[in-house]
Structures are given as C-alpha cells and as structure tokens.
Amino acid sequence: xxxxxxxxxxxxxxxxxxxxxxxxxxxxxxxxxxxxxxxxxxxxxxxxxxxxxxxxxxxxxxxxxxxxxxxxxxxxxxxxxxxxxxxxxxxxxxxxxxxxxxxxxxxxxxxxxxxxxxxxxxxxxxxxxxxxxxxxxxxxxxxxxxxxxxxxxxxxxxxxxxxxxxxxxxxxxxxxxxxxxxxxxxxxxxxxxxxxxxxxxxxxxxxxxxxxxxxxxxxxxxxxxxxxxxxxxxxxxxxxxxxxxxxxxxxxxxxxxxxxxxxxxxxxxxxxxxxxxxxxxxxxxxxxxxxxxxxxxxxxxxxxxxxxxxxxxxxxxxxxxxxxxxxxxxxxxxxxxxxxxxxxxxxxxxxxxxxxxxxxxxxxxxxxxxxxxxxxxxxxxxxxxxxxxxxxxxxxxxxxxxxxxxxxxxxxxxxxxxxxxxxxxxxxxxxxxxxxxxxxxxxxxxxxxxxxxxxxxxxxxxxxxxxxxxxxxxxxxxxxxxxxxxxxxxxxxxxxxxxxxxxxxxxxxxxxxxxxxxxxxxxxxxxxxxxxxxxxxxxxxxxxxxxxxxxxxxxxxxxxxxxxxxxxxxxxxxxxxxxxxxxxxxxxxxxxxxxxxxxxxxxxxxxxxxxxxxxxxxxxxxxxxxxxxxxxxxxxxxxxxxxxxxxxxxxxxxxxxxxxxxxxxxxxxxxxxxxxxxxxxxxxxxxxxxxxxxxxxxxxxxxxxxxxxxxxxxxxxxxxxxxxx
Numbered sequence: 001x002x003x004x005x006x007x008x009x010x011x012x013x014x015x016x017x018x019x020x021x022x023x024x025x026x027x028x029x030x031x032x033x034x035x036x037x038x039x040x041x042x043x044x045x046x047x048x049x050x051x052x053x054x055x056x057x058x059x060x061x062x063x064x065x066x067x068x069x070x071x072x073x074x075x076x077x078x079x080x081x082x083x084x085x086x087x088x089x090x091x092x093x094x095x096x097x098x099x100x101x102x103x104x105x106x107x108x109x110x111x112x113x114x115x116x117x118x119x120x121x122x123x124x125x126x127x128x129x130x131x132x133x134x135x136x137x138x139x140x141x142x143x144x145x146x147x148x149x150x151x152x153x154x155x156x157x158x159x160x161x162x163x164x165x166x167x168x169x170x171x172x173x174x175x176x177x178x179x180x181x182x183x184x185x186x187x188x189x190x191x192x193x194x195x196x197x198x199x200x201x202x203x204x205x206x207x208x209x210x211x212x213x214x215x216x217x218x219x220x221x222x223x224x225x226x227x228x229x230x231x232x233x234x235x236x237x238x239x240x241x242x243x244x245x246x247x248x249x250x251x252x253x254x255x256x257x258x259x260x261x262x263x264x265x266x267x268x269x270x271x272x273x274x275x276x277x278x279x280x281x282x283x284x285x286x287x288x289x290x291x292x293x294x295x296x297x298x299x300x301x302x303x304x305x306x307x308x309x310x311x312x313x314x315x316x317x318x319x320x321x322x323x324x325x326x327x328x329x330x331x332x333x334x335x336x337x338x339x340x341x342x343x344x345x346x347x348x349x350x351x352x353x354x355x356x357x358x359x360x361x362x363x364x365x366x367x368x369x370x371x372x373x374x375x376x377x378x379x380x381x382x383x384x385x386x387x388x389x390x391x392x393x394x395x396x397x398x399x400x401x402x403x404x405x406x407x408x409x410x411x412x413x414x415x416x417x418x419x420x421x422x423x424x425x426x427x428x429x430x431x432x433x434x435x436x437x438x439x440x441x442x443x444x445x446x447x448x449x450x451x452x453x454x455x456x457x458x459x460x461x462x463x464x465x466x467x468x469x470x471x472x473x474x475x476x477x478x479x480x481x482x483x484x485x486x487x488x489x490x491x492x493x494x495x496x497x498x499x500x501x502x503x504x505x506x507x508x509x510x511x512x513x514x515x516x517x518x519x520x521x522x523x524x525x526x527x528x529x530x531x532x533x534x535x536x537x538x539x540x541x542x543x544x545x546x547x548x549x550x551x552x553x554x555x556x557x558x559x560x561x562x563x564x565x566x567x568x569x570x571x572x573x574x575x576x577x578x579x580x581x582x583x584x585x586x587x588x589x590x591x592x593x594x595x596x597x598x599x600x601x602x603x604x605x606x607x608x609x610x611x612x613x614x615x616x617x618x619x620x621x622x623x624x625x626x627x628x629x630x631x632x633x634x635x636x637x638x639x640x641x642x643x644x645x646x647x648x649x650x651x652x653x654x655x656x657x658x659x660x661x662x663x664x665x666x667x668x669x670x671x672x673x674x675x676x677x678x679x680x681x682x683x684x685x686x687x688x689x690x691x692x693x694x695x696x697x698x699x700x701x702x703x704x705x706x707x708x709x710x711x712x713x714x715x716x717x718x719x720x721x722x723x724x725x
Contacts, residue, residue: 001058001067002048006074006088006141009045009098010151013038013105014134017127024123032113035126039109039133042102046137049095056520058090070520073143073207083203089143092518093355097140097271100359103499104366105133107492108260111370114486115377116257125165125257132158132260139268145194145204148272152190152239155268156183162260163252175255182248182597186238193231196224209279210522216283226290229280233273233298240269241328242335243305247594249328250321254382258320258373264365266327270334270358273298274351277338278523281347295342296443302335303447306454308591313461315587318382319372322465326406327365329458334358336451337421340428343440348528350424356514357417360405360503364413367500368402370493371395375469377489380482384468394490396470398497405504407462408455408552413507415548418458422451422544452544456551460559467563511535 002008016038023031052058058067067074075087109129116125131154138151160183164176198204200222201215209215219225236242241249249266284291306329313325334354341350374395376382401412408414429444503510512529519527529535539545561567574580589595 001052001090002045005045005048006072006090009042009049009102010134010137010141012041012045012134013130013137017130017134020127020130021123028122031123031126032117035109035130036106036113038130039102039106042133042137043099043106046095046098046102049090050099052090053092053095053517053520071207071522073205075143078147084146085144085205086147087143087205088141089206090141092520093274094141096359096517098137100362101136101140102133104362104496105129105136107366107496108370109133111373111489111492112257112260114488114492115373117486119257121165124161128158128161128165129260132162136268140271143206145197145206145209149191149194152235152268153187156180156187156239159183159252159256162256164255165257166255172255175251179248179252182245183238186235186245189231189238190235193228193235196228196231206275206279209276210282213279213282213286216279216286216288220283220288220290223289225283225288226294229283229291229294230297232276233294233301236269236272236335237301238269239266239272240331240335241266241309241324242269242301242332243308244593246305246309246325246328247590247597250316250318250324253324253369254318254320258369258376258382264324264327264369266331267358267362267365270331270338270354273335273338274355274358277341277347277351278521281342281523284342285345292343292440295339296440297339299336299339299343299447300443302332302337302339303450303454304332305329306332306336307450307457310454310457310461312587312590314457314464315584316461317384319376319384319387319465319469320369320382322384322461323365323368323372326368326458326461327361329454330357330361330365330406332454333418333421333451334361336447337424340421340424340447344424344428344431348524349427350421351524352511352515352518352528353417353420353424355518356511357421359514360413360417360507363496363500363503364402364405367398367493367496368406370496371398371402374398374485374489374493377483377485384465387469388471390469394493394497398493399466399469401497401501401504403462403466405500407459407556408548409459409556410549410552411508412504414458414504415552416507416511416539418451418455419539419542419544419548422448422455422548423539423542425451426542426544448544452547452551455548456555458555459552460555463556463559464563467559471564471566508532508535508539 013035016035020031020034023034049058052072053070056070058070058072059065071089071091073087073089075085078084078086112125112129116122119125135151135154135158139148139155142148142151160176160180163179164173167173167176194204196219197209197215200218201209201212203209216225219228238245249264253264280291280294284295309325309329309332313322313329316322316325334357337350337354337357339350341347341354344350375387375390375392378392378395379387379390381387405412405414408418410416425444425448429441429448432438432440432444509532512532512535515527515529518524529538562570562573574584586592
C-alpha cells in the first residue's frame, strides 16, 4: 500500500474541507475543482490497499517494509487514561467499503461540479461534501467503536447541513431540524450502548471485543445484554432509515442539493451491523439470554421496512422521495439478511448475502440518484409527472439499468440478491423446524413471505417510475429540456453506469470471487461457495426463485400495463374501487407515521406551552406572593419593632446615659474631684503663706537654723544610717 494509506484516505478529504474557505478566497474555480483532486487522492490511497488484502500482508510500496499481516490493526495513542487509541483496521471488508465510499464520492464530486455551477453558498457545499466523505471513510476504516462514532456524528452533521442547505426557505430549514432530531434519537441509543459495552469490557476496539467475549457473559448475567444489543441496533436503524425512523430520509433528500443524494448515509447502518455481527453471533452461539430475540427483532424490522417503504414508494410523485423509500426498502433486505445470519448456526450465508448486496447496491443507488438528478436538472422539476417523455439516451440507459436491478428483474443483481436472502430465510425456517423450534420456524416462513411480497412491490414502483419518466404520454412539462446538463454531469453519470452495469450483469459470477475475497475474515473460516456451480445449485433450483419470479412478474406486469403500455388508468382504478382509494390515501400519508411524528412534536409543544402557562405562571405568582409577603413584613417590622420598639429603646438608653452624664458631671466631677483639687491647692497655698512668715531675713537666725538642721541631720544619720546603707 502507499505510505499511511489507511490514514490518508480519510485525512485528505478532511484537509480539503478545511482549506475550502481559503480556496474560495483565492479563486472560485480553485474552490470548485480542488475537491475533485482531494477526493481523487482518497480513491488512489484506498485502491492501493487492495493488493495487500489479496496477499495477506500490508506492505509499504516505497520502502518495501512489511507493516503487518491482514487484518492489520494500526493504532496511535489517543486517550491513554481510558485505554482508547485512534486506530484504523485494514481487512477485506473495511478496504472494500473504503473503495466503494471514496469511488462513489469521486463520481458525485465530479457530477456536482456541473450540477451546482452558479449556485450560491458553494463554499459551504464543498466543505460539507468533503467532510461527509471523510466522515464516511472514518466509519468504515475505524478499528474501534468510539472513533467510528466520531465519523458517525460527522456524517450526521453534514447530512443535516445539506438538508437545510437552502435554509432561507423555511420549509427546507425545517427539514434540516427534522433530520437532526430523528437521526440523533438513534445516535443517543448507539452512544448509550457503547458506554455499556465499555463499562463491561474496558475497550471499544473491534478486534479485542471479538477475541474476548467475557464482557458479553457479564452483560448477560446482569440482564443487560439484550438491552445493550437492542440500543446498538437502534443506532443503526436511525442512520439506515429503517422502520419506524425512516421518515427523515425522503424529506432530507428531497430538500438537499440533488447531486448529494447519491452519497446517502443510510449504508452506514447496515455496515455497522455487518461489522459487529460476528461478535453478537458468538454471544448467540454461547446461549446468552436475549440474543435470539435480538436477532428476531433485527430480522423483522428489516423485513417490515422492506415491505412498508416499498408500499409508500408506490405512490410518491417526487422522484427523490420515491428513490429514498426504495433505498430504505433495499436496506431492509440487508438488515433481514444480517438478522437471519445471527439466528443460524452458520452465519456465513446471510452475512455474505447482506454484505454483497451492500456493496453492489451502493453503486445501484448512486446510479439511480445521479440519473434522477440529471433528469431533474434538465426539466427543472423533481415531480415525476413533469418528466413524461423526457429524451436522453444516457439518462434512459442509466435509469434502465438501475431500475431493472432495483426491481429484481433477472438476470440483474437485484434478482439474485433478493432471491439469495429469501433462500436464507427459507433455510432458517427449515433449520428451526429440524431443531424442534416451532415458533422460530413460523417466524422464518413469515419473514420469507414478507421478503417475497417486498420483491413484487419493488418491481411495481421501479417500473412505475420508469414509465412516468420515459413514457410516451405527454405531461405538463412534456419532457422539455430546460437546461442542458454539462459535460461533467454526463461523464460522471456514464462512468457510474459502466461500473454499475458491470456489477449488475455479472453479479451471479461475482458471488464466488466475493466469497473468496472475504475469506481472511476470522469468523468465515472456509468458503461458503467453493465454485460458481455451487452458487447456481444453491440459488437457481430453490423455491425462492420460483416465488420471486412470480412476485416480480405480477408487480412488474401491473406497473407495465398502467404506466408503460397505458392499458389502464391509475386514477380511474382508484376512484372505481374503494379499497384502492383507501389504500392510496393510506400510502400517500405514509401510513401516518410522519403524521404521528408531527403529532408527537406538536403535542410536546402544546404541553410545554400549557406547562409554561400554568406551572410557570404559578411559580411566578408564588414568587411574587413570597416577595410581597416579605415586603409587607419588612414594612411592619419597620413600623412597629423598628420605630416603636428598637428606636424607642435606643432613644431611652440615649436619654438615660445623657442624664447619667449630667449627674456625673454635676456631682463626682464638680463637687468631688474639682472640689478636692481646689481644696489641696488652697491648703498648700495657706501652708506656703504661713511658712513664709518664718523667714525674718536676720542672718544670725538663719545660721542658727542651719546649725540646728545640720545637727538634726547628724543625729538622724547616727540613728538610722544602718537602715539607709
């Protein structure tokens, strides 16, 4: 492989997204064509890994160094304290899906250069497209579930941004919000499941989770394994637009730039379940409680989605909504295949059917959406009734190949894949019967019947779309070309047609090579089909082949008579038969699932308003009452205790001390201390006056007194001198 190919295949388009605003400043053409180079580089790095998968060793093409054996888990430290690494996983399935995603991304990018030319806000468009491709590649190359979840959220944000791309239109801005809310309901379930898995396993590395299943035993003993697996599946249901969370997809793809629609994120859901299917299957084989019920839920959800989405697609008039429901229905077959794989002792039959359908349908869906975008661009409308009689050889051939594959018309891929998955359902029912599991056998036959019915309905709406777009009857637009599609649109569509036609017409022959390509996956162990003869023996003589042909013939012939040959009028039939009118109303209203979502949303808004009007106003009233109470209390406290109590006491104390000070000044101060001071002063004054009289001024008297004083001093010294010393 090229150096660092598993990293650069997603880093390069991410870098392109970051630099898009800078390119827009430099020159508009650089901004518009640079994404082609970045996504093209991603394709080159993706394709460089294919040889390593075949040889079983990852080899650096430049240095010749053997990087490791396949599967190769390449990690760098990320959040070391939690034991989480930023890693990529190189194995056959991951490499195959990286090539599919990046290749379709390149085709869509080329198509978009012509389709979006002259549109405002192209900087934002190219940023979202490249970031979407980078996030999608992260999902399929990540070696751990938390890194995968990062890519998961990147893709979800980009889809929301593209659904609300023309946000100045309130309806399309609303669709962006709807997409965000519904998709993130599922994302919350997936994140909760990842946290539960990490809490019991202390890792989210896919290889480590598959090699050590002790954590599943602990989850099972705690009674949380079924809940954890169901929440994990819930995340995939939202992203894959499966019942009952499929209603975001038709509105989102009808509102977003139509060129983007070929890069639908819905294939991320079945990829995720295919990635972890061996881990959950191991838990089922070990008899952990709840896993049989989990796989039954997955299978029934897939089968129901295959039928319900196909039924709703029958009456859609917006071509992108019709194709959106068609994709949802086909992914239902994939989910049913993975669920059946989990229920059977040997998971390889269902696993190969689901993954091969996932791979081929990615190109079929891309071809159909690019064809629809080509036609919509030319006639200036998304309405099927405005496209009648449209003339374009490349669009006609592209739509033809896509419709025949989607409708399950033999010998194209759709026929073999639906037949394969139905055969797996039949085998599961018989396997359950041999084990004496009567209810599982009944469920198996019921799933088989639903998948057969879905095949007939798919053939009907696929040919209906073909008849409305290219039929001979004139409609309001009369198929007139409003704008001629640019060369890049036609070239990208032609390339997609060639790749899809190759996969479609040779699908039966590619089943055995596909099986061999995935053989290095640890859980497969050995080839399911050893050669093309075993493929033919398994598929062709089965009861599924007969019933599929009957269902496809019935649905296809009905659509052909009404919408292609014009032998019957759909409007008259609907008016003539009440049950058809009631069924048409039910389907036009999407089984009222969408209406139910809006009912829940508006009920929540109404409830919140009522809570605001009652509880909030009540809380405000209580707050004002409490505030009023304390204000009144403060007034009372100020008026009575403050003015008449504390202030009165303060004044009384002040008056008392003032009176006391007056008394103290009058008696102790004036009549005591001052009087004493005057008395002592007067006493010494009187003594000094009297003592002064003894001073006669006669020298003899003074000398005599000095002699007497000296004699007295000597006597005192003799008497008391010892004490003094």
